[in-house]
Structures are given as structure tokens and as C-alpha cells.
Amino acid sequence: MLKLVIGNRAYSSWSFRGWLAVKQSGEEFEELVVPMFDAEWEERREGDEFAPGGGKVPILWDGECVVWDSLAIIEFLAERTGRERYWPEAVDARAMARSMAAEMHSGFASLRRELPMNVRRSFAAKELNEDVRHDIDRIMQIWAQARARFGGTGDFLFGTWSAADIMFAPVVTRFLTYGVPVPSFAAIYMKAVLSHADVAEWIDKAQDEPWVIEAYEESGAQ
Numbered sequence: 001m002l003k004l005v006i007g008n009r010a011y012s013s014w015s016f017r018g019w020l021a022v023k024q025s026g027e028e029f030e031e032l033v034v035p036m037f038d039a040e041w042e043e044r045r046e047g048d049e050f051a052p053g054g055g056k057v058p059i060l061w062d063g064e065c066v067v068w069d070s071l072a073i074i075e076f077l078a079e080r081t082g083r084e085r086y087w088p089e090a091v092d093a094r095a096m097a098r099s100m101a102a103e104m105h106s107g108f109a110s111l112r113r114e115l116p117m118n119v120r121r122s123f124a125a126k127e128l129n130e131d132v133r134h135d136i137d138r139i140m141q142i143w144a145q146a147r148a149r150f151g152g153t154g155d156f157l158f159g160t161w162s163a164a165d166i167m168f169a170p171v172v173t174r175f176l177t178y179g180v181p182v183p184s185f186a187a188i189y190m191k192a193v194l195s196h197a198d199v200a201e202w203i204d205k206a207q208d209e210p211w212v213i214e215a216y217e218e219s220g221a222q
Contacts, residue, residue, distance in 0.1 A: 002029035005049055007036040007057040009206035011216050013117040013170035016202060017070035018058030020166040023198045024085055025077040035211040071105045074163045086163040093150040097157070097164040100142050104167040111135040115174045118216050119203045125179035136180060139171060143186055155192035169193055173203070 004022050006015035022029050034044060034057065053059040053068030060067045060076070067076045078086040087094045110131035128136070146157040146164065156165045172193045175182060182190065193199055 002027055003032065003061040004029055005032045005034060005057055005059045005061075007034060008209060008211055008213070009033065009202055010120045010209055010211075011117055011213055012036065012057060013112075014056075014070050015058045016117070016170050016173075017166055018060065018073045019202060020169060020198050021070060021074045021077055021086075021163070022060065023201075024161070024163075024166065025081045026085070027077075027081065033209075035209075037213055071101060071167070074101070074166065078163070086166075088150060088158045088162060090150070093158050096146060096150065097162055100146065100157070100164045101167040103142070104171070108135045108139070108171075111139075111171070111174070115178050115180075116216050117170050117174055118177055119173050119206045121177055121217065123178055125181070128180075136175075139168070140183060140186060143168075143189060144183075147185060147189065155189070157189070161196060165193060165196075169196075169199055172199075 002022060002025075004018060006012060006019055009015070019031070032049075036057070049059065049061070052066045056068065058068070058070060058073065060073050067073050074086055088097050110129070114129065114132045143157060150158045152159045154160050156162065157168070158164060172190045174180070175186075175190060176194070194203075
């Protein structure tokens, strides 16, 4: 059976992506939630389960086979269970979906830094710096392009739920947490993401976690 090691549901955006990817596979899996930055965190990261990924979460084990990094986990599972579970069928749509997933994977550093994920809190809207606004504008641009070109009558970026939606799901929660204003098309898309059964399950389970990382609880009030 697959085994997925993840960090706190409330705060770990990459764990969120990895978990959504495994849920999308339809396979049964064991999950191990490891609280980040507690007294045992550094020691735990040096253990055998974490070592291949450099002590980061998420990390997926399939027997002796190990995959770390959420985008790699998506590709591993797409090969294992069928590409159609994760990527659009049409070549041009699939190319755009992969490009968007890769851009999310490597970009939007200001958004990540200034608006860290916290699915248990809602903060009053605050003034965003130019770099964050630029990241948000870029996300709106590529969401709009995907919806206009390939969304059709479906609810998600490429019509049906895909790896692109998995990669942007934590961004959706960030926009909600920090009261980021978005155009109407984006608000409709965000509602669909938050209503997805897997996303709703993750957020629901996060509410019961006992762990609190104060830095993430205070950042929205800056």
C-alpha cells in the first residue's frame, strides 16, 4: 500500500497538493501527519522516512520506491494509474495545464511569503505590496485563459478536475483566508474548488489538528 507523509494540514500547502494527488489516484494509502517545527521536527527529518527528500514533506513511499515533491508525485501517480486522471486529453490543453502546474511549482514567491497558507483562519483584508499584486494578477490571467480556452461547461480550469487544479488549490484557500478580491469568474472557480470533496475533507480535518505554529497565525495581522 502507498504511504504518504505530510505536514500539518492547516499550514502545509505542498502536503495539501501531494495528498490531493494521491486521493485523485483512487488508490488506498496510509497517511502519516507529522507536525512541523515542533521540538522533534529536526530530529524526525533526519529519519529514514524523510531522508530521501532532504527532510521535506510530502514524501510518498510505495514499498522501497520513494517519490518526493508534489509535482513528481503527480507524475508518478499519472504513470501508475492513468494520465487521464490528472491531465486533459487534448494536446494543447495538456500542454497549458502542465505549463501552469510548473509555473505554480516554481513561481509566485511573494504570494507564498506574504500570504502563507492557513485553512483555519480568516484575516481582514490588508494592503498588498506590488510584488504580491503582480503574482495575483498573473494567476488571474492564466486562470482566465484556461477557463476561456478549455473550461467549457465544467467547473474547473480545464473543465474536469485535473493536476492544474490540484496545484492551485492552496492558492484558492489563501485568497479566502486573506480576503483577496478576485473577479467574478475567479470567485466561481474558487467556490468549485472549495466544494470539491477532497478539498473539503482536507480543510475539515485541519480544523481538528492540535498543533499551532504561531508565526502562521500572526502573519495575517501584519
